[in-house]
Amino acid sequence: MDASLGQHMTPHQPSEDEVELETSTGLPNIKLAMWIFLGSECLLFGALITTYVLYRGRSTVGPYPSDLFDIGYTSVSSFVLLASSLTMVLALAAIQRGDHGRLRVWLLATALLGMTFIGGQVYEFTSFVREGLTLHTNLFGTTFFVLTGFHGVHVTVGILMLLSLVALSLAGRLPQDRALTVELVGLYWHFVDIVWIIIFTVVYLIPTGHGTLVPR
Amino acid sequence: MSVEDPDRVTTAATQDAPDPAVRSRLARRSRSRHPSDAEYIRIALILAAITGAEIAVYYLDSVKSLLIPLLFTFAAIKFALVALWFMHLKFDNKLYARFFTAGILFALTVYAIVLLTFRVFASS
Numbered sequence: 001m002d003a004s005l006g007q008h009m010t011p012h013q014p015s016e017d018e019v020e021l022e023t024s025t026g027l028p029n030i031k032l033a034m035w036i037f038l039g040s041e042c043l044l045f046g047a048l049i050t051t052y053v054l055y056r057g058r059s060t061v062g063p064y065p066s067d068l069f070d071i072g073y074t075s076v077s078s079f080v081l082l083a084s085s086l087t088m089v090l091a092l093a094a095i096q097r098g099d100h101g102r103l104r105v106w107l108l109a110t111a112l113l114g115m116t117f118i119g120g121q122v123y124e125f126t127s128f129v130r131e132g133l134t135l136h137t138n139l140f141g142t143t144f145f146v147l148t149g150f151h152g153v154h155v156t157v158g159i160l161m162l163l164s165l166v167a168l169s170l171a172g173r174l175p176q177d178r179a180l181t182v183e184l185v186g187l188y189w190h191f192v193d194i195v196w197i198i199i200f201t202v203v204y205l206i207p208t209g210h211g212t213l214v215p216r
Numbered sequence: 217m218s219v220e221d222p223d224r225v226t227t228a229a230t231q232d233a234p235d236p237a238v239r240s241r242l243a244r245r246s247r248s249r250h251p252s253d254a255e256y257i258r259i260a261l262i263l264a265a266i267t268g269a270e271i272a273v274y275y276l277d278s279v280k281s282l283l284i285p286l287l288f289t290f291a292a293i294k295f296a297l298v299a300l301w302f303m304h305l306k307f308d309n310k311l312y313a314r315f316f317t318a319g320i321l322f323a324l325t326v327y328a329i330v331l332l333t334f335r336v337f338a339s340s
Binding site for chain 1: 237248250252253254256257260263264267270272274275283284287291293294299302303304307309316317318320322323324326327330331334336338
């Protein structure tokens with residue numbers, strides 16, 4: 001047998017430097033894919049936010065945002081979602097330390113805060129419908145429900161992923177060296193949070209002018 | 217400060233690494249570059265304070281003329297804090313930030329053109 005061929009066939013443990021060569025970027029493909037996905041999500045939510053801004057103040061029949069919005073109530077929801085971002089990073093820090101008890105506590109806390117947010121959104125939607133605003137009522141109803149509804153669906157998907165992580169952890173299938181799984185779910189969760197930061201400002205806090213972005 | 221980039225670990229970090237020892241070593245390296253729990257809590261408190269300020273300026277009549285610039289500034293700061301600290305863009309490989317920023321800039325450019333085309337920012 002050729003000597004060089006024999007060398008190639010010799011099994012050996014790869015060093016860290018050799019491991020680094022196993023993807024073309026030297027980075028984990030799955031994390032890169034998540035960031036590319038989040039970049040594309042900017043376009044999705046950008047389209048929905050732009051549509052809302054484009055049609056804000058152009059409804060010819062009520063109810064109008066000023067008739068319905070309760071800033072105090074929505075502010076509490078915003079604090080809840082921000083708090084969930086904190087518990088999410090604490091969950092990641094816990095698994096990176098190998099502290100599986102705290103990992104489960106923080107993951108459950110994040111999921112519960114997410115459920116609180118969604119519960120608040122369901123209550124808000126229900127009260128708006130009672131006030132006469134539906135998807136078909138006017139331009140405000142259509143653009144508002146589509147934008148915040150899409151965001152709510154994203155939060156719900158995030159909650160399902162968080163509960164899946166808790167189940168995996170309880171089953172012993174989420175060891176410390178799988179921390180990247182938690183990190184990826186965390187990236188998704190934080191993205192949902194930053195989208196809400198924009199929605200809270202653009203939809204709730206900026207007052208509606210007559211077809212323009214002007215103060216009351 | 218020069219920090220070794222633990223994401224340059226590829227297969228181990230993608231969880232396909234055949235050797236658990238390699239995965240563990242790389243997980244330890246990954247942990248070392250992320251902020252401490254105390255720093256996360258500090259960032260969360262700053263985010264809460266900014267949100268409080270947003271709500272305050274919404275109700276203050278004295279800053280009505282500056283309301284929209286102030287609100288956008290606050291939102292931008294909160295966005296950056298979450299992305300840089302909680303999503304670790306400040307600490308991770310810059311390629312992630314480039315992909316994410318590309319998505320944001322592309323979206324901003326496209327939708328700014330749409331809004332300008334429809335004269336959304338024109339005074340009535």
